[in-house]
Amino acid sequence: MKNRLRVLRAERNWSQADLAQRLEVSRQSVNAIETGKFDPSLPLAFKLARLFETTIETIFDDELAEDNQEL
Amino acid sequence: MPYCPTSPQERRYVAHMLIAAALCILFSVVAALGFHHAHPTGFLAYLLGILPGLPILGALAATGLYLNAETDEFLRNVLVQSLLGGMGGTLALTTVWGNLEDFVHAPHLGLTWIYPLFWAFSGVSYVFVRLRYK
Numbered sequence: 001m002k003n004r005l006r007v008l009r010a011e012r013n014w015s016q017a018d019l020a021q022r023l024e025v026s027r028q029s030v031n032a033i034e035t036g037k038f039d040p041s042l043p044l045a046f047k048l049a050r051l052f053e054t055t056i057e058t059i060f061d062d063e064l065a066e067d068n069q070e071l
Numbered sequence: 072m073p074y075c076p077t078s079p080q081e082r083r084y085v086a087h088m089l090i091a092a093a094l095c096i097l098f099s100v101v102a103a104l105g106f107h108h109a110h111p112t113g114f115l116a117y118l119l120g121i122l123p124g125l126p127i128l129g130a131l132a133a134t135g136l137y138l139n140a141e142t143d144e145f146l147r148n149v150l151v152q153s154l155l156g157g158m159g160g161t162l163a164l165t166t167v168w169g170n171l172e173d174f175v176h177a178p179h180l181g182l183t184w185i186y187p188l189f190w191a192f193s194g195v196s197y198v199f200v201r202l203r204y205k
Contacts, residue, residue: 025143025145026143026146028145028146028204029145029146031204032145033145038145038204040144044144
């Protein structure tokens, strides 16, 4: 799933390791989510949203909803 | 880059697996020497025969405990996918080999090979799963 994690992280000058530490997950987890290869669970998505003080929809692109709108 | 456990749960799991592997080797040697020198019979023979399998049960229990304890969902997901790969590979190979034994008299594959085969396939699977998330 596409997301804005890299941008949000860069805005705060956080490395992947910094974000991983704040989320209490491994750096590999952050990398896998950031590259869109691994979709986080709902609790982890909420944790990300809380950390960046935004909503889940702002971080993650709901591609399926966008496709449905185009139809 | 060499494999390096990241979470405390993962480090504990690796330690448990190494202990289980060491005990498995030790108990296998004890059982082999016991049968070679003492020729036990009856209950003692069964006890000695089961001995090398006990650390294997421990390793499987450690894997279950790790999956339960690991809070990092990505790491948990990687291991589950690897184990599924290990199971699939082992089932496929042993089934095909069984057919070969039945129909073309291929050499017999002992059941004790199933466990090491499972971990060998899981290990190969782990590498491919990790590469996918690179």
